[in-house]
Amino acid sequence: MELYTDLIAVVDLEEGEVEEVDIEEEFIEKNIGGACANTALLAQYPDAVVLGTGVLTGTLFPGSALGVMTAKKNGTVCHSAFNWFSGPELKLSGFSFVVLKGKAENPVYLWLHDEIADIESTDLWGKTTWDTTSWLREELGEDRIQTLVIGEGGEKKSGAALLVNNYWGTDDRNGLAALLGEKNVKGIAMRGMGEVEISEPEDFISAAEDALTGLKSKIKKRGAPVEGLDAITQRADACFNCPYACRNFVKTGTDEGVVIFERHLRDLMAHGLDVKKAAETLQTCYQLGVNPAYGKDPKALTTLGPQPVQPLEGKEGWYYTLGVCPILDQFGIDEDAAVRAVAAGTGLDISAETLDDAVSRL
Ligand code: SF4
Structure with missing residues (x-):
C-alpha cells in the first residue's frame, strides 16, 4: 500500500502474542490514516490503545512528523499526538499502525523493528522516562531508536500523565500515557529501515514542493515565540x-x-x-x-485525579489524519497541495471531499 508500510501489529498483551495484519487499500481509501484510521481500528478493538501514522507521515511533505495515539477515555474516543522523529520511525519500523489490546500481567515494553514486533518483560517500572530511554537504547544497541515511554505519571495512572518521546514531552493532551500504565506497558521502542513507496513520484514531489515554498515564505523565525526564551x-x-x-x-x-x-x-x-x-x-x-x-x-x-477529555479543535482532525503538525496551521499550509500529495502518493481517488468526509467522522 503506497504511502504506508504494509502491516498493522495487533498486540495481545494478555497472551503475549502479536498478529500481523495487512493494510488493505479499501481501509485507507475510507479512513485515510492517522486519527481517522485509528478510530476505525478502535471500533474493531474497543479496549485497545491504538498508535497510528498519518497518510503523509514520514514523507517529503513538509511537517510530516506526526503520529497519533487513540483510545477511549471515560467512554469517549480521544487522540493525543507525538512527533519529533517517532511518527516516521513508527512507520519505517514496518508497522504503520499498532493496536495494543488487553493487559500484560507484568510490565513489558514493545520493540518494533524491521517488521518484527517483540513483547519483552522489563524491570524498568519505577524508572524515569530518561533512564528508560537510555536503557532501551543501550540494551537494543542503537542510539537512533525512538521511544515512546511513560514515567511515574503513567505508572500511577495520573490524570496528568504525559507520554514522553525519548526525553521530551509529546502533545499527549488526553493523558493516554495513563492507559499504557493500565496495560502495564512501560514503553515502545522503534527502529526501522522500511521504505515508503510513492504511486506517482513526480506529482507527489511537486505538491510537497508547493507546500514547502508556501510555508518558507511565511516562516520568519526559528524557535518558539515566548518572551525571554x-x-x-x-x-x-x-x-x-x-x-x-x-x-x-x-x-x-x-x-x-x-x-x-x-x-x-x-x-x-x-x-x-x-x-x-x-x-x-x-x-x-x-x-x-x-x-x-x-x-x-x-x-x-504524578497522582492527579481524572481530567476531562480534550477534543480536537478547529482543523486539528485534518492534520491528525494526514500526519502533519497542526502548529504549521498558523502559516496557512497549502491544503490543495496536501490533497494532491495524498492522491499522487497513494494512487487512490482521494479528494478534498473524501478527506473532509473522513475527518467529519472523528
Ligand atoms: S512545528 Fe514544531 S512541533 Fe511541529 S513538526 Fe515542526 S518543529 Fe515539530
Whole structure:
C-alpha cells in the first residue's frame, strides 16, 4: 500500500502474542490514516490503545512528523499526538499502525523493528522516562531508536500523565500515557529501515514542493515565540522534515537541558513561573512523564485525579489524519497541495471531499 508500510501489529498483551495484519487499500481509501484510521481500528478493538501514522507521515511533505495515539477515555474516543522523529520511525519500523489490546500481567515494553514486533518483560517500572530511554537504547544497541515511554505519571495512572518521546514531552493532551500504565506497558521502542513507496513520484514531489515554498515564505523565525526564551536558548531544533524549528533546546541549571514544547512552557508560565524556572520545571515534568497544564509541582502531578477529555479543535482532525503538525496551521499550509500529495502518493481517488468526509467522522 503506497504511502504506508504494509502491516498493522495487533498486540495481545494478555497472551503475549502479536498478529500481523495487512493494510488493505479499501481501509485507507475510507479512513485515510492517522486519527481517522485509528478510530476505525478502535471500533474493531474497543479496549485497545491504538498508535497510528498519518497518510503523509514520514514523507517529503513538509511537517510530516506526526503520529497519533487513540483510545477511549471515560467512554469517549480521544487522540493525543507525538512527533519529533517517532511518527516516521513508527512507520519505517514496518508497522504503520499498532493496536495494543488487553493487559500484560507484568510490565513489558514493545520493540518494533524491521517488521518484527517483540513483547519483552522489563524491570524498568519505577524508572524515569530518561533512564528508560537510555536503557532501551543501550540494551537494543542503537542510539537512533525512538521511544515512546511513560514515567511515574503513567505508572500511577495520573490524570496528568504525559507520554514522553525519548526525553521530551509529546502533545499527549488526553493523558493516554495513563492507559499504557493500565496495560502495564512501560514503553515502545522503534527502529526501522522500511521504505515508503510513492504511486506517482513526480506529482507527489511537486505538491510537497508547493507546500514547502508556501510555508518558507511565511516562516520568519526559528524557535518558539515566548518572551525571554531566546535569551536562554542554545539552539532551535525541528522535528522530522519540518521547515519551522519551533523546538528550543534550553540548558538548565544541571549539566542537562530540555527541548521545549511551547504549550507546556506557556502552561508553567501561566502558573506564575518565569521562563527560566519554567524550563527547569519542564525538564522534571518530562522525566516524571507529567503534563504541566494541570499544575507546576511535577511530583504532585504524578497522582492527579481524572481530567476531562480534550477534543480536537478547529482543523486539528485534518492534520491528525494526514500526519502533519497542526502548529504549521498558523502559516496557512497549502491544503490543495496536501490533497494532491495524498492522491499522487497513494494512487487512490482521494479528494478534498473524501478527506473532509473522513475527518467529519472523528
Ligand atoms: S512545528 Fe514544531 S512541533 Fe511541529 S513538526 Fe515542526 S518543529 Fe515539530
